[in-house]
Amino acid sequence: MRDGRYRIAALIGAAVGFILCTGAAAANPIITNIQYVSELRIDRYVIQATYRADARSAGGAFTGVSATVISNNPALTIVDGSLTFPDLADGATVTSNDTFTIQYDLRTPFQNSFIGFDVKATPVVVNRPPTANAGPDQTVALGSTAQLNGSASSDPDGNPLTFLWTLTGAPTGSLAALINPTAVNPSLVIDRPGNYTISLVVNDGTVNSAPDSVTVSTLNSAPVANAGPDQTKFTGSLVTLDGSASSDADGNSLTFSWTILTAPAGSTAALSSTTAVMPTFTIDKFGTYVVRLIVNDGHVNSAPDTVTINTDNSPPTANAGPDQSGLVGSTIQLDGSSSTDVDGQALTFTWSILSAPSGSTSTISNPSAVKPSITITRPGSY
Secondary structure: OHHHHHHHHHHHHHHHHHOEEEEHHHOOOEEEEEEEEEEEEOOOOEEEEEEEEEEEOOOOEEEEEEEEEEEOOOOEEEEEOEEEOOOEOOOOEEEOOOOEEEEEEOOOOOOHHHEEEEEEEEEEOOOOOOEOOOOOOEEOOOOOEEEOOOOOOEOOOOOOOEEEEEEEEOOOOOOOOEEOOOOOOOEEEOOOOOEEEEEEEEEOOOOEOOOEEEEEEOOOOOOEOOOOOOEEEEOOOEEEOOOOOOEOOOOOOOEEEEEEEEOOOOOOOOOOOOOOOOOEEEOOOOOEEEEEEEEEOOOOEOEOEEEEEEEEOOOOEOOOOOOOOOOOOOEEEOOOOOOEOOOOOOOOOOOOOOOOOOOOOOOEEOOOOOOOEEEOOOOOOO
């Protein structure tokens, strides 16, 4: 009897790591071990053995965990094969509340495939906490209303949120109070200069988020200069600068200070006004002009912003000189020296005879020179 008990206990105990699990247990949870409880010899070859089973979760929590013991061979009979388990936490192992009993014929060598477990369980949906987002810090004018914004708060499970705002810090003497502190967008009247700290906690119907805070300040913020987009112009054209996109977070009025930082050599370009929102100047030399803008909100200067004006190449102007007359056989000196280029670039010359009297064999000497010549070979116009 003792030998038989140890034989079946050892056989099943050694095989449990390979026991077939079906149903929900194909993924999780699984039966990981069986514990010998008792045995009863029926006859010389047949033994009934009773066990408890251990179930483990490797991913997620479960409730309603149960298992049915399955025989896959006639040598093994299930006498009582129903098991229930306590609820399983994620990664935990629990022992069955009850036992199972099998009857086994020792004349058949035991194989791992003889016994299996059909495990069923209901996954526990774990609520994840929401995240509060009280919005960006603000700077507002004294006496104005600060509008708070918690709309960026979120819940990973998609649950609807409720909001609770709390004024946790304010300047000495302030009587400020939140207006509608359970709204997504409450407000606060700023009645004293200084910093106001407001905390937001959101709830998804189950748990609160960690608090998030926003600071509303009446301290002056530096303005931001915007000198406008870069431009490309022809030499001689008028450039209009535009600082109207400059801004101040406190809403203070701005003053403007423009300066031409760099200009092409020889340029005498000057701004029509150094303090206007949209001053102008004329491109007088080919090249690049860099103009700087600084704005002031009545308290501090902004960081500088620059705009670059590049010049496109302008076409030159040809001047072939005044009309001339001469006798047949004489040489006429042409003169292109009055040709000009507004960008000041060096010029090359190409002369050609567009029309001549019938029978003329006149040609231009050196047609790429500034001052070539032509010999009159027939009377008429050239």
